[in-house]
Amino acid sequence: MNQLTKTFHVDVVSKVDSRRYQGSFTTKKLTMGDLSKMGMLKARLGGGFNYDPSTGQGLDAATNLLNEMIVHCNVALVQKPDWFDPENMSDVNVLQQVYEEVASFEANFHATEPQVGGEGSSGSGEDSGSIELEGSRRSADAHQDLVDKKVPQISQL
Numbered sequence: 001m002n003q004l005t006k007t008f009h010v011d012v013v014s015k016v017d018s019r020r021y022q023g024s025f026t027t028k029k030l031t032m033g034d035l036s037k038m039g040m041l042k043a044r045l046g047g048g049f050n051y052d053p054s055t056g057q058g059l060d061a062a063t064n065l066l067n068e069m070i071v072h073c074n075v076a077l078v079q080k081p082d083w084f085d086p087e088n089m090s091d092v093n094v095l096q097q098v099y100e101e102v103a104s105f106e107a108n109f110h111a112t113e114p115q116v117g118g119e120g121s122s123g124s125g126e127d128s129g130s131i132e133l134e135g136s137r138r139s140a141d142a143h144q145d146l147v148d149k150k151v152p153q154i155s156q157l
Helices: 032-045 061-076 092-111 140-148
Strands: 005-013 020-028 077-079
Touching: 005 092, 020 092, 032 061, 061 077, 061 092
Parallel strands: none
Antiparallel strands: 005 020, 020 077
């Protein structure tokens, strides 16, 4: 059985503010309630605007992804250093370091679960494509797609 939490350490020197950010974090496996809460918080953080990748309308993809990182960390982290306040940080690379650990744990947890579902579902966890975020209109399948993908590489805004 997989552990429901993971503790990891971050030690990053910011190129933006020349500050050293270090500390231990503990992330948890997200519940269905957590996934719902993430959707609500992300919609609120985005001012109710959704990013629609099919039309390119709504929030731009970079802001959408930034909101995803902030919300995911805020919901999944059960222990974090006092300095970690994603909405008030100025270096996205520090946030990205933490987010990659959090999302990697979630993806790793779900990659080993047997898939229950219909045709076309793949639970290999081997797909290295980018995560496509759909805002607050995500379905349960979209959440599964999110956690089955590897952590995306995020470029600086």
